[in-house]
Amino acid sequence: MAVVESHAVKVDDDLPPISSENSSEIRWKNVTYTVPYGKTKEPKVLLKNATGYVRQGQMVAIMGGSGAGKSTLLNTLAGRIADQKGSDVTGEILFNGEPRNPATWTNICSYVEQDDLMFTNLSVEETLTYAAQLRLPSSMLAEEKRQKVDEIIMQLNLNGCRKTWIGDSLSRGISGGERKRVAIGVELVTNPSVLFLDEPTSGLDSANALGILKIIKKLAITRGIVILMTVHQPRTEILDLCDKIILLSMGKTLWFGPTDAALAHFKDLGHPLPEKTNPSDFFLDVITMDLRTEEAKAASLAVIEKFHNAYQVKFGNYSSPFPSQMLPADKTYVWPLPWYMELFVLYKRNMKDVFRNKGAIGATIGQAIFLIFLMGAIPLCWVNSLLMSICLYWMVGLQVDVVRFFTFVLLVLNHSNTALSLAYCIGSAVPTPQVGQILGPLIITIFLLFGGQLLNIGSVSWVFRWIQYVSLISYTYKGLVQNEFDGLQIQCTANMNCQTYDGSAVVASYSVDNPTKYFCVLINFGLGLGFLALGYTFFQKTSRPMMRLK
Numbered sequence: 004m005a006v007v008e009s010h011a012v013k014v015d016d017d018l019p020p021i022s023s024e025n026s027s028e029i030r031w032k033n034v035t036y037t038v039p040y041g042k043t044k045e046p047k048v049l050l051k052n053a054t055g056y057v058r059q060g061q062m063v064a065i066m067g068g069s070g071a072g073k074s075t076l077l078n079t080l081a082g083r084i085a086d087q088k089g090s091d092v093t094g095e096i097l098f099n100g101e102p103r104n105p106a107t108w109t110n111i112c113s114y115v116e117q118d119d120l121m122f123t124n125l126s127v128e129e130t131l132t133y134a135a136q137l138r139l140p141s142s143m144l145a146e147e148k149r150q151k152v153d154e155i156i157m158q159l160n161l162n163g164c165r166k167t168w169i170g171d172s173l174s175r176g177i178s179g180g181e182r183k184r185v186a187i188g189v190e191l192v193t194n195p196s197v198l199f200l201d202e203p204t205s206g207l208d209s210a211n212a213l214g215i216l217k218i219i220k221k222l223a224i225t226r227g228i229v230i231l232m233t234v235h236q237p238r239t240e241i242l243d244l245c246d247k248i249i250l251l252s253m254g255k256t257l258w259f260g261p262t263d264a265a266l267a268h269f270k271d272l273g274h275p276l277p278e279k280t281n282p283s284d285f286f287l288d289v290i291t292m293d294l295r296t297e298e299a300k301a302a303s304l305a306v307i308e309k310f311h312n313a314y315q316v317k318f319g320n321y322s323s324p325f326p327s328q329m330l331p332a333d334k335t336y337v338w339p340l341p342w343y344m345e346l347f348v349l350y351k352r353n354m355k356d357v358f359r360n361k362g363a364i365g366a367t368i369g370q371a372i373f374l375i376f377l378m379g380a381i382p383l384c385w386v387n388s389l390l391m392s393i394c395l396y397w398m399v400g401l402q403v404d405v406v407r408f409f410t411f412v413l414l415v416l417n418h419s420n421t422a423l424s425l426a427y428c429i430g431s432a433v434p435t436p437q438v439g440q441i442l443g444p445l446i447i448t449i450f451l452l453f454g455g456q457l458l459n460i461g462s463v464s465w466v467f468r469w470i471q472y473v474s475l476i477s478y479t480y481k482g483l484v485q486n487e488f489d490g491l492q493i494q495c496t497a498n499m500n501c502q503t504y505d506g507s508a509v510v511a512s513y514s515v516d517n518p519t520k521y522f523c524v525l526i527n528f529g530l531g532l533g534f535l536a537l538g539y540t541f542f543q544k545t546s547r548p549m550m551r552l553k
């Protein structure tokens with residue numbers, strides 16, 4: 004305990020003075036997280052008795068081997084763990100001495116994902132501007148928002164690429180390091196008090212990684228932010244930038260404190276740093292579970308236990324050394340924009356991206372996103388359908404009849420809308436675009452089979468026959484056939500004993516006379532609304548940030 008406090012004081016003394024009345028701190032004590040595992044649902048401990056704290060202006064790195072529990076600890080502290088049935092979080096997580104309040108916490112902290120999705124066809128400046136427009140209160144003047152964006156661009160050293168598009172692997176845009184900084188910038192617009200970063204250096208070369216962490220450290224000090232991040236084997240200079248490190252293995256905390264103290268602690272426990280060795284490589288070599296042989300496994304388990312016990316002795320009775328400076332969480336979460344303004348900004352952003360010729364999924368807030376994607380896609384979908392209908396109707400030589408022509412257009416437009424709703428429904432339900440790319444065509448193929456042209460539905464097992472009733476293709480097909488053939492006089496062939504016959508006989512012979520064409524339009528419209536409602540429900544479930552505060 005004494006060691007910890009003395010180091011904490013040393014680190015805090017290194018920081019420029021921050022008014023103690025305004026200082027923030029996140030601390031956690033004996034946090035244990037268990038999930039039900041396997042068929043038997045046995046509790047699996049992902050985090051065990053984690054304890055620590057990070058103060059305003061400090062940057063703390065969570066380190067450990069793969070699967071050590073770094074992301075789990077970060078997500079638990081950020082309140083982003085899935086609300087899985089049977090899982091449990093115990094212990095205390097406090098912000099400024101008080102439990103995190105779900106209503107205010109999202110306003111206090113920000114989380115930078117390892118690979119934040121961004122609109123690829125927007126420039127750096129536009130990305131930050133839209134983030135500011137969406138996430139800052141409507142009462143703030145546009146000029147103030149613009150100044151804030153400028154300030155972030157300067158602080159994150161993005162001025163050289165402010166007009167460059169984000170880009171992706173197909174159309175190159177900003178570099179990986181710049182992309183990370185933009186992702187951080189998007190989160191900074193709200194002035195968070197706590198910033199969580201998941202692997203901010205992943206995919207970067209060591210010079211770039213150091214550059215970005217210098218910027219993050221500067222942000223911690225100048226903006227007075229509490230910074231907690233996961234990192235993989237940082238170089239020595241990066242370790243030196245961190246005020247403290249947390250070493251994890253198998254969900255257990257093996258060290259919490261400054262790096263130099265960690266080296267002394269490791270030496271005390273019989274593991275001195277070999278010469279010419281990067282401390283982070285050394286830490287990971289010592290604490291990572293060695294699974295190669297049974298002996299190696301037993302030996303590394305013993306080391307992990309030794310370090311965890313030593314940590315428990317030091318921190319078991321830990322309480323924050325700064326109790327008098329705790330402030331209650333005083334920010335109250337207010338949705339920054341009225342929904343219609345958010346809708347407008349999202350619409351503008353989406354249309355800009357669409358007209359720059361590519362779709363992307365935004366990682367922003369608000370239920371309005373679902374609507375906005377739809378609104379962005381509908382005009383394009385209608386233009387496509389109209390052009391296709393106008394050309395196709397006359398090229399194929401369908402009946403020259405104004406009412407029939409407009410009914411044809413109505414059927415096709417309505418079909419496009421329903422298909423779009425189905426696409427949004429599938430897109431909202433699936434976890435990744437790849438799954439959507441497999442599931443979407445599969446569902447459309449099934450609907451096509453039950454559309455009436457390819458399969459004799461009567462010969463299909465009754466178990467599957469219901470599919471025809473939800474197949475949008477079936478209703479459009481029936482409507483189109485009726486529209487063309489009803490009332491059409493068809494010339495009889497030589498072997499037929501007649502001169503002409505009515506096209507409705509064709510319609511009846513293919514069993515597409517029921518329901519009538521306008522009723523088909525209505526049903527498809529209803530199906531479209533149904534798919535939308537279902538998609539919206541899925542979207543709510545899959546897009547909401549996971550929040551589980553205890």
Ligand SMILES: Nc1ncnc2c1ncn2[C@@H]1O[C@H](COP(=O)(O)OP(=O)(O)OP(=O)(O)O)[C@@H](O)[C@H]1O
Pocket residue numbers: 038040047049067068069070071072073074075076087
């Ligand atoms: N919901 C869950 N159910 C079962 N096991 C889980 C669950 N979530 C995480 N784990 C396991 O917990 C361990 C820690 O996972 P975590 O993602 O925190 O590791 P990590 O240290 O961030 O690893 P990496 O550096 O590879 O990302 C892993 O073994 C993972 O498989």
